[in-house]
Amino acid sequence: MKIKNNSLSDNVSALAAGEVNSVTLVTQALKAAENLTSLNAIVSLNASQVLAQAIASDRRRAQGIQLSPIDGIPIAVKDNFLTKDYPTTACSNTQPLKFQFQDATIVSNLRAAGAVIFAKTNMHEWAFGATNSNSNIGPTCHPYDNTYITGGSSGGSAAAVSAGIVCAALGSDTGGSVRIPSSACGVYGFKPSYGRSSRYGVLPLSWSLDAPGPIASSLQDIEYLLPYFLGPDDRDTTTLNSKKYNPKSQHAGCKLVHLIGPGLERSEEIDAAVKSFLSTVKEVREESLPNVGRYFVSWETILHAEAAAYHSEKLNTEKDNFSDTTRIHLTAGMRITAVQFLKAQRLRAEFCKIINHQLGEWDALVVPTLPVAVPKHDEQWQVFSGRNVSTQDSMTWFCWLGNLAGLPCVSIPIGTSSSGLPIGVTLMGKPGKDEELLALAKIIEKSRLDGLN
Amino acid sequence: MDTNSPPNKIQRLLAEDKQVQKILDRIKAGLDYPEESNTLEPAHIFTPEQL
Numbered sequence: 032m033k034i035k036n037n038s039l040s041d042n043v044s045a046l047a048a049g050e051v052n053s054v055t056l057v058t059q060a061l062k063a064a065e066n067l068t069s070l071n072a073i074v075s076l077n078a079s080q081v082l083a084q085a086i087a088s089d090r091r092r093a094q095g096i097q098l099s100p101i102d103g104i105p106i107a108v109k110d111n112f113l114t115k116d117y118p119t120t121a122c123s124n125t126q127p128l129k130f131q132f133q134d135a136t137i138v139s140n141l142r143a144a145g146a147v148i149f150a151k152t153n154m155h156e157w158a159f160g161a162t163n164s165n166s167n168i169g170p171t172c173h174p175y176d177n178t179y180i181t182g183g184s185s186g187g188s189a190a191a192v193s194a195g196i197v198c199a200a201l202g203s204d205t206g207g208s209v210r211i212p213s214s215a216c217g218v219y220g221f222k223p224s225y226g227r228s229s230r231y232g233v234l235p236l237s238w239s240l241d242a243p244g245p246i247a248s249s250l251q252d253i254e255y256l257l258p259y260f261l262g263p264d265d266r267d268t269t270t271l272n273s274k275k276y277n278p279k280s281q282h283a284g285c286k287l288v289h290l291i292g293p294g295l296e297r298s299e300e301i302d303a304a305v306k307s308f309l310s311t312v313k314e315v316r317e318e319s320l321p322n323v324g325r326y327f328v329s330w331e332t333i334l335h336a337e338a339a340a341y342h343s344e345k346l347n348t349e350k351d352n353f354s355d356t357t358r359i360h361l362t363a364g365m366r367i368t369a370v371q372f373l374k375a376q377r378l379r380a381e382f383c384k385i386i387n388h389q390l391g392e393w394d395a396l397v398v399p400t401l402p403v404a405v406p407k408h409d410e411q412w413q414v415f416s417g418r419n420v421s422t423q424d425s426m427t428w429f430c431w432l433g434n435l436a437g438l439p440c441v442s443i444p445i446g447t448s449s450s451g452l453p454i455g456v457t458l459m460g461k462p463g464k465d466e467e468l469l470a471l472a473k474i475i476e477k478s479r480l481d482g483l484n
Numbered sequence: 485m486d487t488n489s490p491p492n493k494i495q496r497l498l499a500e501d502k503q504v505q506k507i508l509d510r511i512k513a514g515l516d517y518p519e520e521s522n523t524l525e526p527a528h529i530f531t532p533e534q535l
Contacts, residue, residue, distance in 0.1 A: 328514025335507070359500050363507035374515045 037195035039252035043100045052092070053085035053103030057147055060105045063196040064150065070172050072181075072190040074110045075117045076150040081105065084147040091145065101255060102145025107191045107200040109184075110151040111158055112138050112243070113232040117148075121157045121234050122166035125345055125352045128234075135232025136266060137201060137243055140259040149197055152187030156357050158203060158236040159338060160184060161211050161426035162406075165356050170408060174216060175452055179405050182215035182426055184208040184236075188246050189216040199247045199256055205236040205334065207400070207430025209244040210442035214400035214455025217444045220246045221253045221469070224462050225437030227273045229264035237337040240330070240434045250473050253441070254278065261465060274463075279470040286314040286393045287458070287475075294323025295429065296416035297402035304454045305399050308445045311479045315397075318389055320432075326382045330431040332367060332375035339364025379435055386436040390461055394471055396438075398429040400455040404448035429457065439465040441472050445479075 045051040061078050088103035108114055111121045112135040119131045134142060142148060153171045155163050163171040163186025171186040173179035174194035181190045185202030189212030192200050202209040204222040213220025222244045233243050245256035258276040265271075289309060297305070309315050320326075339346070339361050345353070346361055353361065390396060403413045406422050413425040420428070433440035438459045446454045458475070460468030 325514050328511055331507075332511050332515065335511070355500065359503045360507065362500070363504045363511075366504065366508055367511065371511060371515050378515070 037192070037198040038248055039101070039104060039198040039255055040249065042104055042198055043255065046092070046103055047100070053088040053105075053147060054082065056103065057081055057085040057105050057149070060149055060197055063194065064191075067174075067194050067196060069177055070174060070190050070194060071169050072153055072171055072187040072194070072196065073107075074120065074122065074151045074153050074168060074187065077116070080116055081147055081149055088145050088147065098143065098145035101141070103147065104199070105147040105149035105197050106141060107150045107152050107188055107197045108138060108148060109188050109200070109202050110154050111203060111234040112201055113234075114138055114148055114151065117151045119151070119234065120167070122154045122168060123156045123353065123357070124167045126349055133232065135243075136229040136264045137260055138232065144259060150191070152185070152191055152200060154187055155184035155208075156354050157234070157338075157342070158184040158205060158208055159357050159360055161207060161423060161430075163187070163212065164408065165354055167354075172408075173405065173452065178407050179450075179452060180215070180408055180422075182211040182401070182405070184212075185220075185246065186212040189213050189218055189220065192216070192218045192246050192248055199245060199252060201243065202246050203233050203236070203241055203243045204430075204434065204440075205240045205242075206330065206427040206434050209242075209246060210400050210430050210433075210440060210455070210457055211426050213246050213442045214444070214457075215405045215453065217447075217453030217455075218246055218248050219250055219253055219444070220244065220442045221257065221465075222433060222440040223257075223260055223465050224439040225434070226269040227262075227439070227463065227465055228260040229262075229267040229270050231264055231266035235337070235341050237334045238341070239337060240334060242434070250441075250443070250469065250476060254469060257465070257469070277466055279466045284314075284394045285312060285471060285474055286316070287312050287395055287397045288389055288393050289315055289317045290320060290389075290396055290398050290429075290432075291317050292319025292323075294327070295320065295398065296418060297399050297428075298404065298415040300404060300448055301399045301402060301415075301454060304446045304448075305397070305456055308456050308479065309397065311482045312475060316393065320385065320389070326378060326435060327431060329375040329378035329382065330435045332371055333379065333435075335360060335364035336367045336372045336375075337364075339367070383436045386432070386438070387461075394460070395468060396432075396459040398432070398457050398459075400429065400442045400457045401426065402428045404450055404454070405452040433457070433459050437462050439463075439468045441468060443472060443476060
């Protein structure tokens with residue numbers, strides 16, 4: 032499939048220059064969505080509703096009123112963000128939510144900026160999985176080749192951006208759900224620090240791990256979107272100390288810690304791609320992490336227990352409406368003891384200390400986003416570095432690190448595998464230093480692309 | 485096949501229970517480690533500001 036480049040920055044410039052209007056952008060997006068139904072990226076889309084938003088944006092512009100640079104830009108939304116004009120299903124057959132048809136804070140911020148809330152996107156059921164294969168409307172297919180998965184759980188959002196249906200989309204990330212599909216689909220995904228982006232109106236998977244973030248086709252496009260994600264929100268108390276987005280034009284250093292060693296293995300092909308990427312960075316230190324398996328279990332325990340707590344009522348009243356896989360995981364979560372949950376929290380604190388120590392005066396940690404090339408739909412297991420890992424576990428192999436420690440993370444495309452599908456790398460910055468991480472990523476990418484030209 | 489007919493439902497529930505147990509076994513093995521009870525360091529549980 033030929034991938035059409037759809038850049039938010041270019042669309043912003045074209046709108047500002049009067050070369051295009053919102054109705055044209057939305058019409059193009061509607062046509063692309065219609066032509067690309069084989070991806071199964073879209074859950075709900077109301078053309079007349081979307082065109083009405085575009086017409087309103089064009090009228091404003093004609094009157095000299097522009098709500099923001101993104102006024103009139105169509106943006107897709109993962110189906111676990113509440114939206115006032117679309118149902119929110121989390122791609123599950125569980126009973127409809129009683130409190131839907133209102134906007135999540137981030138959707139509300141984008142709407143206030145004039146963005147066109149274009150469509151809801153396919154996701155792994157209740158975000159409890161990282162392949163996007165388990166959804167009540169069926170799996171999402173990869174835009175490069177439909178026989179491959181997109182990764183998840185924000186797979187529909189990443190596929191929609193990668194295929195050029197929209198130039199930007201929203202995702203949520205509990206163990207990589209923004210970064211995994213972004214990496215697999217060859218686009219950029221940003222997971223803010225825990226507590227910097229409001230979770231209000233985003234159906235939770237795990238309260239203390241979830242972070243909503245943007246997916247787009249460049250770092251510059253991510254930069255356009257972050258102001259609508261970062262900042263305090265009275266309706267999410269974890270964000271009360273969150274600072275509003277404050278762009279950093281420069282980044283002082285460019286020192287990366289490459290995490291390697293037991294528990295952080297990757298295939299030879301991925302390792303070679305990461306090493307090639309790092310060869311353009313002046314200062315790189317290699318470090319291993321102790322007890323990776325134990326800290327992974329800490330993340331897994333917290334994830335299962337918090338998800339089960341959120342869904343406990345549904346498990347009593349309609350457990351057969353969940354898919355088998357989701358029900359199994361939620362049932363396991365219900366059987367985790369309070370003692371186990373507290374042990375996991377204790378390990379989490381220990382892990383945060385180790386991560387902060389590893390970072391020290393250095394600027395970011397770096398890992399491949401995925402340890403293997405993008406899998407096909409029918410591959411249940413991945414074999415790499417002498418390990419036999421389920422495809423599900425291989426998707427979150429590195430990404431959970433950023434969620435357990437609450438770090439800001441960005442996944443950047445760095446090349447393609449022998450199968451021709453994208454490979455991505457993840458940079459993880461210091462907690463709360465989201466702007467610094469983005470500035471660092473831009474510097475590294477510029478130097479890498481300059482080196483390639 | 486009707487997975488809700490009584491014999492099939494029992495089979496399905498047993499199979500699911502095995503999967504649940506597998507997840508719980510992995511969690512138990514990861515969380516149970518001997519040195520934990522020997523540490524003098526007080527447990528740090530996240531403060532409301534941190535969570």
